[in-house]
Amino acid sequence: MAESTTARPPETSLIPVIGSGQRRSVKVTALGGGHGLSSSLSALKLVTGSLTAVVTVADDGGSSGLLRQEMDVVPPGDLRMALSALCDDTDWGRTWRDAMQHRFSSSKEGVPSSLENHALGNLLIVTLWQLLDDCVAGLDWAGALLNARGRVLPMAEIPMVIEGEVLSVDGDGQPVRETVRGQAKLAKAGTIENVRLLPEDTEPCAEAVRAVEEADWVVLGPGSFYTSLLPHLLLPGLRDSIMQTSAQICLVMNLDLNANETRGMTAAEHLLVLREYAPEIRVNTVISDPSTVQDKKVFEDAASAVGAKVLWASVSESDQPGVHDPLKLAAAYKQVFKH
Template identity: 45%
Template sequence: MYRPAVTAFGGGHGLAVSLRALRRITDRITAVVTVADNGGSSGRLREEFDCLPPGDLRRALAALCADDFVGRTWAQVLQARFRGSGVLAGHAIGNLLIAGLWQELGDPVAGLDMVGQLLGTRGRVLPMALTPLDIAAEVVGLDPLQPDETYTLTGQSTVAKTRAEVIKVRLDPPDPPACPTVLEAIAASDVVVLGPGSWFTSVMPHLLVPQIVEAIMDSHATKILTLNVAGADETDGFSPARHLEVIAEHEPRIRFDVVLADRSFAGSDSHLESFAHNLGARIVEADLAMRDGSARHDPLRLASAYADIMGVRIR
């Protein structure tokens, strides 16, 4: 049975749910993860060891663990955190495992591949770049007394939590080189998936790496942009069309074949189709949200939508 080679871009919980969906379709998955996290356990390890932040990479590895007892156990162990009040308190076990392998091997890609082999993951996890990056954002509305004043916020954890309106994000240093293995994965892909996830801090950073954008544009893969099921956090109040507008404002050259949107969220926006057309894409609407009404994707529903777009069956 045909199983497409898929490269999925994102970070955090959004990428994790996309990977849980994709692993029901194929085991030829490459997850490409942002490397700008500076908060929590990842931020502490990044500062102490001058390494990539491992947290979002860990989540991606956990999402690709097999859906059997061993796989679920490993995923749980990776995500578990040390308790107590000592120096290890709050660190995720998986973060320490990854950082330790990086220290011993001196190669981020080799370290992640070794963790993947240990866990028996269905796919591969790669960092977007081989050096840690920072995110800076221009925002308005930070000061209620000066609602039109523009401010700059620095750091992914700060940007992700702001209640101000994010206008634009950039990477520091700008135009970083991509991980070479990521470019190889894009070139070999049948399908490229961007999103869902925190729009400015998990999705957008990939489009701020020129080599990644150029590789995607040169690829003959089917390109899917997966929208969130609601505007929330960084994009609170954003319509579906506004999400697409933000993409175009940051990288006007990028084009997609499909914009995948939750039926309920997409139905609220009469401008979505025209904005998608401007990106070269058609709209595919489906019921993607969890049945409990929360603003999260249901992995099974998302898998079904991906399978329909790719013309394959869920295994």
């Protein structure tokens, strides 16, 4: 897809504007993908008026996977979820959020629709890409439609492939190492090593790099550790911007530390993996819910090894322990950004 140099959204009343007389908002760039990034954005839009999301582009499952395969486009699903999370909290924003998230299903039992399980927002985003021939401009126009309280950018403007080596045991009890390719498969594979992105020479989205460079804070996570968080550190140009930015970096730990990708890993081991893939990474603050960490001293020591202090904060939904509460997470972000 062409580099982003063409049409941008018109200046309409749908685009939020912060008055020049107001105190400047902290500039935040949030990196991730899927439900984790969506949760983070739902909280961040409550504490800053200057917010950019940079989204992974390796998804190959469901509606996104089909559109990627058939249209040769960046998978739109995670981008759609980020836009929906940033919608304006008005009837207009909520209605368009629900429309973007709506999935088609057949009204006739046993007769699947040609649109079966496609999300309307995915189709709308791909439509804008084809009309404008510009990945970033299409997302900006979609954001204007939702009156999004922030900007959504792809990590790269071409679809990427994530692969890694998975360790298992064969029928004779012998260890087996195999290469698993594709985000959908890798997310369910189990113990993962040597994760990488292809093509290796892919250029990052220029606007995404600029957003990292100009941020006051860069937020990593929450989200699937290997397939949503690490990709940002595996794309060379984006990785360089993260390592060189003057922004402070905040890592948000997952509430479920025993998901498929990280089954059996402790909270401290998550940070060790981060150092393994990005030894030079400098993290300032780690937000972690105390209910998810068994050995807090070991975790604080691991955080200190990447330069970070731990902010212990209860950030989960009261009735859904594995889901971040936007208001609680927003309060944690507000506390972090004060320093």
